[in-house]
Amino acid sequence: MALHFVDEQQGWLCHNHGGLVDTRDGGRTWSVEGRWPGTSVRAIWFGDAQSGWCAEVGGVYATEDGGRSWVRELESGGDPVVAVVFADQSQGWVLTFSGDVYGRND
Secondary structure, rough: EEEEEEOOOOOOEEEEOOOEEEEOOOOOEEEOOOOOOOOEEEEEEEOOOEEEEEEEEOOEEEEEOHHHHHOEEEEEOOOEEEEEEEEOOOOEEEEEEOOOOOEEEE
């Protein structure tokens, strides 16, 4: 499971059944936001209410619309992604199970 909030009200939760839900009221209620294209979310990070990244078993997906749609940005070649860390909207890193690190710097 992974959890990330961008402010006091808006956050996203990845649960162990591969789903992704969001809240806009500080966690009082949760709902499915759009369609998650992956299989099992491992890590999540949002820089603001619209832009975020989710790591799943086989790669990393990005959203620019608050999680309503996702585009695959990285294919890990079967090596499970275990963490996603971003310093800001344009610079981040992905760690795989075998220790490979992928970077992004726009």
